[in-house]
Amino acid sequence: xxxxxxxxFLISYNKTISPVLEYHLISSILLNGICMCWTYMGYFDSxxxxxxxxxxxxQGESMTKKCFRNFxxxxxxxxxxxxxxxxxxxxxKIIALAADADIQxxxxxxxxxxxCTGKYIMPGLCNAHVHIMFTGEKLPSVSFFNPKLVQFLAxxxxxxxxxxxxxxxxxxxxxxxxxxxxxxxxxxxWGDVKIRDEINSGKIFGPHLFVxxxxxxxxxGHGEGMSYIVGSEAEARAAVKxxxxxxxxxxxxxxxxxxxxxxxxxxxxxxxxPVAVLAAIADEARKYNxxxxxxxxxxxxxxxxxxxGINVEHGAEIDEDTVLMMKEKGLFYCxxxxxxxxxxxxxxxxxxxxxxxxxxxxxxxQKIADGLQAVIKYSQKHFGSKNCLxxxxxxxxxxxxxxxxxxxxxxxxxDDFGLTPMEAIQTATYNAGLALxxxxxxxxxxxxxxxxFLIFAENPLDNLKLLLEPSQFEVWCQxxxxxxx
Ligand SMILES: [Zn+2]
Numbered sequence: 001x002x003x004x005x006x007x008x009f010l011i012s013y014n015k016t017i018s019p020v021l022e023y024h025l026i027s028s029i030l031l032n033g034i035c036m037c038w039t040y041m042g043y044f045d046s047x048x049x050x051x052x053x054x055x056x057x058x059q060g061e062s063m064t065k066k067c068f069r070n071f072x073x074x075x076x077x078x079x080x081x082x083x084x085x086x087x088x089x090x091x092x093k094i095i096a097l098a099a100d101a102d103i104q105x106x107x108x109x110x111x112x113x114x115x116c117t118g119k120y121i122m123p124g125l126c127n128a129h130v131h132i133m134f135t136g137e138k139l140p141s142v143s144f145f146n147p148k149l150v151q152f153l154a155x156x157x158x159x160x161x162x163x164x165x166x167x168x169x170x171x172x173x174x175x176x177x178x179x180x181x182x183x184x185x186x187x188x189x190w191g192d193v194k195i196r197d198e199i200n201s202g203k204i205f206g207p208h209l210f211v212x213x214x215x216x217x218x219x220x221g222h223g224e225g226m227s228y229i230v231g232s233e234a235e236a237r238a239a240v241k242x243x244x245x246x247x248x249x250x251x252x253x254x255x256x257x258x259x260x261x262x263x264x265x266x267x268x269x270x271x272x273x274p275v276a277v278l279a280a281i282a283d284e285a286r287k288y289n290x291x292x293x294x295x296x297x298x299x300x301x302x303x304x305x306x307x308x309g310i311n312v313e314h315g316a317e318i319d320e321d322t323v324l325m326m327k328e329k330g331l332f333y334c335x336x337x338x339x340x341x342x343x344x345x346x347x348x349x350x351x352x353x354x355x356x357x358x359x360x361x362x363x364x365x366q367k368i369a370d371g372l373q374a375v376i377k378y379s380q381k382h383f384g385s386k387n388c389l390x391x392x393x394x395x396x397x398x399x400x401x402x403x404x405x406x407x408x409x410x411x412x413x414x415d416d417f418g419l420t421p422m423e424a425i426q427t428a429t430y431n432a433g434l435a436l437x438x439x440x441x442x443x444x445x446x447x448x449x450x451x452x453f454l455i456f457a458e459n460p461l462d463n464l465k466l467l468l469e470p471s472q473f474e475v476w477c478q479x480x481x482x483x484x485x
Contacts, residue, residue: 064112065090066479070100071116074461076123076430077444079422081461087121089451092478096447120459122425123445124180124207124452124477125467126432127406128334129313129393132167132184132209133191136402138352150225154188163188167195170403171206174396176470176484177404180452180477181432181442183393184211185252185293185313188226193246207477208450210249210436212293216240216281217254218273222261222295227254233280240284249436251285253278253294253310256301259343259360260353268360269297269316269367275304282308291437293334297367306331311435313393314339314364315371323378323389332391332435335372337412338405339395340365346400372417387419391435392428407467414464421461451479 066089073085086103088096088111096103106113153159174182184192192211199206216239217227228239243251255273262268278294285292286309293311296302303322305312311331312318318326318333326333343351343361353361376386392410396403410424419427433443441450455474456466466472475482 064110065095066112066114067103067106068114068116068121068455071119071121071455072459073097073445074120074122074422074425075444076422076426077446079426081120081459085121087445087453089476089479092451092480094445094447094449094451097445116455118457120456121445121453122456122460123429123443124450124454124475125178125406125425125428126181126183126391126436126442127174127179127393127396127403127428128183128391128432128435129185129336129395130170130174130182130403131186131395131397132170132182132195132403133163133187134397135166135170135173136397136400138350138399147224147227147229151188154226160189160191163191164195167191168204168206170397171195171209172485173403174406175207175475175477175482177406178454178467178470178473178475179207179403179406180450180475181208181436181438182210183250183432183436184209185250185393186212186215186223186226188214190214190246193248196249205478205480208438208442208452210438212250212252213243213246213248214239215252215254216243218277221272222254222256222258230277233277236277236280237284240281240288240290244288244290248290251281251290251292252313253281253292255294255296255305256298258295258297258314259340259357259364262357262360265356265359265363268363269314271298271301273301275308278304278310279308282310297364302371312371314368315375316367317370318374318378320374320378320381323375324382326375326389327379327383330434331389332431333371333375333389334391334393334435335368335375336393336395336409337365337368337372337416338409339398339401340368341412342398342400351399369416372413376417376419387413387423387427387431389431390427391431392424404470405468407464410467411464421464424464425461452477 068087070084073082075082084100086100087094190213193213196209196211198204215223215227216230217223219229219231230236230239257267257270257272282292293313294305295313296305297314297316299317302312302316302318306322306325309329312333314336315333340361343353375389379388380386394406394409395401413419413424414421430443433439445453453476460466470484
C-alpha cells in the first residue's frame with residue numbers, strides 16, 4: 001500500500017540525512033506524486049462514496065416527517081429519564097418533543113409513525129478531541145521528522161487524497177459508533193475545513209464537525225509537523241489571522257510538551273510556550289470571536305491557559321482558584337483519560353513508543369487523573385455539580401486510540417472518577433453543546449434542535465458498554481437513519 005511505503009520512507013528519513021540524498025528523495029516523491037495522483041484520483045473519488053453513506057436522497061430516506069412514539073428519553077439537560085415521550089422530526093430538526101399524551105393528533109398522511117415502546121432515546125454523542133486524518137493505526141514517531149518535510153509531503157496530491165480517504169472512513173466509523181459531533185483538534189492542508197464544508201453544503205453526508213485546521217506550537221514544541229511554528233507574539237498573531245482567513249471554528253494551541261516529544265521523563269508535559277505568546281494568541285482570537293483550546297500538561301501551564309481565557313486539553317493538577325476561574329470564564333476541561341492509557345495498555349511493538357515514552361505516558365496519565373479529580377472535587381464543592389466543567393474527548397486517531405472506542409472515556413469517568421452514567425453522558429452531550437457554543441442546536445433533545453439521536457432497546461445508563469457495540473443501537477444524524485457497515 002502507498003501508505004505503508006510513505007511510513008517506511010518517513011521512518012528512514014531523519015535530520016542526519018545527506019543533502020544530496022534528500023534532494024533525490026524529495027524529487028522522486030514529487031514526480032511520483034504528480035504521476036500517480038492522476039491515476040488514483042478517480043479510484044479514490046469513487047471509493048469515497050462507498051465509505052460515506054451519501055446525500056439524503058442517496059440514502060433512500062424520504063423527507064416526510066417522522067414521529068417516534070412512546071419512548072423513554074434520556075433528558076441530558078436535567079439529568080433524568082422521562083417515560084412515555086414522543087418526538088416528531090422534519091428534515092434535520094426536531095419539531096416537537098413532549099409527553100405522548102400532550103402531542104396533538106398526528107396527521108398520518110404526512111408522517112411516518114415509528115413505535116418506540118420500550119425503547120430509550122438519547123442525543124448523539126460528541127467526541128470533543130479527535131484527529132480525523134489518523135485512524136488509530138500505528139504511526140512512525142513524528143518527533144523524528146523534519147516538520148517542513150511532513151507539510152510538504154502532506155501537500156502532494158496523492159497524499160492529500162489518501163488522507164481525505166482516511167478522514168471519510170474515520171467519520172463513517174464515528175457515526176456508526178453514535179458520534180454525531182466531532183471537534184477536530186489538528187489537521188493538515190485544511191482537509192478538516194474542506195470536509196466540514198462538504199458536509200454542511202450537503203455534498204456528502206456526515207456528522208457535524210468543528211475544526212481547528214492547523215495547530216499553533218512554539219519552536220521545538222509538540223506536533224510541529226502539523227502546526228504553525230511561532231517564535232514571537234507577532235508570529236502568533238499572524239498565525240491566528242491566517243487561521244481566521246481559513247474559517248476555522250476553534251484554535252488549537254500546543255502549549256506544553258507531550259508524550260512523544262519528551263526529551264526525558266521529567267520533561268513530559270513540560271512548559272515550553274512563553275506566556276506572552278499564549279496571551280497574544282488568546283487576544284488575537286478574541287478579536288475574531290474564535291474559541292481557543294490548548295494541549296496543556298502541567299499545573300503552571302494550565303493556570304496560564306485559564307488566566308488567558310483558554311480551554312484545557314489533557315491537563316494536570318488544577319488548584320481550587322483555577323477551577324473557579326474556569327467556571328467564571330465559561331471554560332471547559334477535556335481530560336482525554338483514554339489517550340495515555342492506550343499507550344500503556346498496548347505493547348511497544350504496536351504503539352511504536354520507546355521505553356522513555358512509555359514512562360512519559362505513565363507521568364501524563366497521572367497528571368490527567370490529578371486534573372480530573374481536582375475539577376470534579378472543586379466543582380462539586382462550589383457548583384454542586386461534579387461534571388459541569390468537563391467535556392469528553394479521546395484524542396482518537398493517535399496510535400491505538402480508535403474512533404469507535406469513545407465510550408471507554410465515559411466508562412472511565414464512572415468506574416475511576418465517580419461520575420454517574422448520566423453525568424458521564426452529559427460530558428459528551430449537554431456540556432459539549434455549551435463548550436462548542438452550539439447549545440441552541442445540540443446537547444439535549446428538544447424542539448428546535450438537531451435531529452441527531454441514538455435509539456436503544458435497553459437503557460444505556462444501566463450498561464454504558466452498549467455504546468461500544470454499534471449493533472446495539474440505531475444512529476440518526478441530520479434526521480436520517482445511518483446505514484451502518
Ligand atoms: Zn490531540
